[in-house]
Amino acid sequence: MARVELTGISKRYTGGTVALDAVDLEVAAGEFLVLVGPSGCGKSTLLRIVAGLVEASAGDVRFDGESVVGLEAGQRDVAMVFQNYALYPHMSVAKNLAFPLRLAGVARAERRRRVAETAELLGLTELLKRKPAQLSGGQMQRVAVGRAIVRNPRVFLFDEPLSNLDAKLRGEMRGELRALHERLGITTLYVTHDQAEAMTLGSRVCVLESGRILQVGNPLEVFERPAARFVAGFIGSPPMNLVAGVARDGVFEAGTLRLPTAAPAGPLVLGVRPHDIEIGADGSEAEVIDVERLGTSTQLVCALGPVRLTLACEGHVTTERGERLRLRPRPERLHWFDPESGARVPT
Amino acid sequence: MSATTGRRIALVAAGLVFAVPLLYMIEVSLHAEGHGLSESPLALGGAVHFENYARALERMGDFRRLLFNTVLVTVLSIVGQLACCSLAGFAFARLEFRGRDGLFLLVVATMMLPDHVTAIPRFLLFRWMGAVDTYYPLILPTVLGGAPFFIFLFRQYFLSLPSELSEAARVDGASPLRAYWSVFLPLARPMLATVAIFTFLATWNDFWAPLIYLSSPEKRTLTLALAGFHQTYNTAVEHMMAAATVVVAPCILVYFFTQRVFLRGVRVAATKG
């Protein structure tokens, strides 16, 4: 279990592409931190820099205050679970689990004991003799996790480990990973592009975009007070409505939408979550242009002139396409962003 | 329907055209001694002369010795080729080192260098080493250098394996050499088999190197002994064909038993080349 500190991490490729731009991040010992962002945001690169698989162009990686930059991946005492599991196809499950121990020079008896222990923990005992090709996706996933924990590493690294599983299995595995982390308490960095996974797994979430950290915080914080327009749009499902308009004399105008705002005059972006729009007698008039019934909830897409707003209603509503409604975003749940920088405009 | 029949007829015809020279070889090998190409054993009243084979082997010299030599050279060449090409292929595919791309360009470029450009200096080199009339000149070039094309094939194959495998091995603490030996080499078995077979055929059938380098009768290989049939006077056609059949047989057997691996290898070569 180690505290991981990243300071000023940058990664530039020879072509001039900047994958990471002066990233600072600290992960407390035993913490479960999720790195989330769209593909190409640099999150996997960051994870690989921590692992020692990729060298940062600048910056320092410290475990418990000690720099590991000069160390090979194998010397850092980290374990990693890959998106495609990267199980050694020609080795049985038992050999896969034992491989890192063998490389670390662990004695045979000890090796056997720890493999058995890990297999027991993950319910793999029955599968030890099988080859990866004979396993289901979930089983492979478990073996990959097993191979990581069998070494009892200082840091766990997960690189989108669940994205190759179907939705149901993914849900189960999320639960298992959470339980496992609670049990072992190893510092964990977890990369995903799935914001739901980020919200449910992490004790803290770090949102990355274009090689920069936009926000770090606990899931609720990130959800409730997104620090940037990008975070607002990325976290939460269905995604937050983001409407570009203009603030004038304390009123935000976009299409037929009129909302009071404390923001200074000028171009402004409104963010409002679909759940935070009420249908009422007053408010701006809108036409329903699409209705999506999801069973437990219904999403309405409404047009306010050129502006589109999505709203989510609990349960089943009878509204049909073409109806006219009056919409009222809940004033205490509005987010304002600067259209230029994307930063949150404090109110 | 008729298209299928037409295709079948074309298939059979093509197969026959290609098989005929070999069948002819076997047929001639069964002719009566000393009657040239006339009087086929398949003709009416013709007789089949299997004893030609015994005579042919006898005339080639110590056949067991020849076979042993050929197998020895072949096996060592295969081992050398596999070691050299898989190591280099792995390094070029999976490791980062300074000058990698330039060096790999050299590998590719040397694929175009005809052997004959280097044949004479090579001969001088081996002479200088005192290695003429030993097996060094036949084996050493496969151990050192190998065939650039096989390095290329290995590289392509290793590139086709997921990159996470080498990352996993690194995180698990494996050195590059260890990752090669414990992870990648076992996975390259299809490629190893393919290169082994290609090397087997090339070495088994090689004529130039044994012709130039081997002199002692006890060191000769099968193709060399076979070529000797042409210029020894009193060449008997049927003996020569019998000997040819014997030399050919292992190649055909190897092909039969390894067809699947072989075809897979060609597929890799075809789609990655």
Next chain:
Amino acid sequence: MRSAGSASLGPMFAAASFLTVALMLQPAAAQERTLTALVEDATLVSWPVLEELARDFEARHAGVRVELLSLGGASGTQDKVKFMLAGDLPLDLIRIDVTEAAAFLAEEALLDLQPHFDADVGWDPSSIFSAPLAACRDAEEHLFGLPQTFTPYVMYVNRDLLARTGLAAPGADWTWEDFLALARAGTRDTDGDGRTDEFGISLTQWLQAVVPWVWQNGGELLDAGGTRSRMDEPGFAGALAFLRELLFEERVASFDATFAGQLSQGLFQAGRALFYGPVGYWETYRFQHIDAFAWDVLPLPRGERAATSVAMGIYVVPRTAREPELAYAFLREVLCGMRYQQLMAEIGNGVPGLVAAARSESFLANPAAPPSVEVFLDVMDDARFMPPLANWRKIESLCQAELEGVLLTGATSAAAGARAMAAKTDAFLGRERARHGRRRLPSGAMALALSVSLLALGAVFLARRGPAPPAARAREERHAYGMITLWALGFVAFLFGPAVVSLVLSLCEWSPLRPFGDMGFVGGANYARLASDPTFHASLSATAAYAALAVPAGLVVALALALLLRSPSTLAGIVRTACYVPAILSPVIVAAVWRFVFDADDGLINRQLRAFGAAGVAWLREPNAVVPAFALMAVWGIGAQMLVFLAALQAIDPALEEAARVDGAGPWRRFWHVILPALTPVVLFNLVTGTIAAFQVFAQPYVMTQGGPGDASRFLVLYLYESGFRHLDMGYASAIAWVLFVILGVLSLTLLASARHWVHYAGRARG
């Protein structure tokens, strides 16, 4: 903990040590005194006797071991001796053809044996036949060797056929007119089908067999000094005209089947030729089992005068011999001793050089020999050896190419052929004279060139390799360099280094019989020579024609086959195997088999052609047919290309074709617009590899035609081989190699550059 990370690489080291040990399989260290002799063919019946004699010799000479190497087996025996000498193998005694002696002498590769003879009190020169002995003397009249056996060229005669002509048997001094009359009478169409079944003569046609006619006709090959040809004089052309008359006008002669290699029985052996010759004693060995008719030998008929040529094997001691004294002792006691010389006679090797052996029962009463065996001794009065010329082999091969045009194909007239031979020979002799003014390549120049280019290579590598990796990657780089070490060593030792040496060599004139340091620098002379060398031009155009035929034809057939075999079925599997197997055969075997397929008389193709009433083609003897024949053979071996096409076909996304089918495209359009574009990358692959392979064809012409007829199949690599390893002109051979490399480089790069106009790469995510 982590130091164990690289442990248990045991298997690798085991493999490495296995290799090392295996490569140690060196010949046992030489004993104190070992005499190594390369004088006979182990497949001969006399071999055990020679071994026995060697043991006796060992018994007489304490502490001496005699190691006998076999000449036989290796294709091209004469080349083999050169490889061994060039390869610095310890040889103390070798047998060479007397026509090679001058070449060895010119390179100072033979030991002067005169001091040994002078010191040898028991040595009586008259115990050896005088003319053969004279042929073993160098320009200073020193003896450098002794005859093994020799044979004058004589005429074999079928006595049964002779009796049937009703004409009188020819006497010892029969003339060309007598010969022609007999030949006419012996030429018959026995079954009345319009084709001659019995010929007056089965005529041998290599230079040494043709030259007796020339001498009989008063002609000469060269002037006395060997500096100018006399082939354009009437005596020479007249003899050729006479032979052409026999072949193409009188039609009483058939070219000899043994000419293009011994495929089927010769006409004479089959009882279908009255005469056979001019040819030597060695044929008695083949003919001894003939019982269908009686045969004998005659002196050659005389023209203006009587003459014949002599073939001879001689024993010589290389200058590099480790044991010259022992070699001389073995030569005198064993090889030219009575017992072995008699044995040579008994096995039909020829006339023993030792007079006593030739006059003994072993020769004169040999049951295998013809009744008039003494003819071989009698004609020696009129017999001559070939001119002792250092480059005799080269002149022989230059003339051979022309001779085939005159006598084999009939394409050239006697006068034109004679002129061409004279011109080629004179041009060659002129070049040879010019070479004597060579400067010596400064010692160390080669080493300098090598080190400079290696340093340059290293410098380029160091300059262009980029920045050092981070510390964490240092081990990876170390391992990587370790892993490519084998390749890098090989690259330097077997590719780069040799390429540099070969480039320097191509500017030099050097025979491998000479020490490496003794190299003449000629600058661009080798390349200039290439530019004016008609043989090279012929070789180049033959190779180009072969590639132009074989490569496209191979591509089309391979593609057609692949399309046929595309849908998998049991039948397709069998056919695929049948089509592929030829590709895995040794070229030597392919060549051996196809010689029979192409054989003009009894070959598979011609037999089928005749069965359908078509005239057969003399595939390997027609200048216009030989290249297509080789191309046909190459097409037979396109299995690998077929498999590559097949693999590529199977990799085509079926959805593409289905889409085209839905769009209403017929099979032809689907092929043209969907399949072919998808195949273009492998077409390129096959085109490039096929072209490279076509330009390097060697074993097939080497085994099948030796470059003939004329120079029609003297493909580049064959010419390279002949120049370097047969004529020992390593500089010229290197120049050929470089021209070949440049041609291939230009062709490959042109093809690759053209690729962007016609090769379609499927849109892959990454290149």
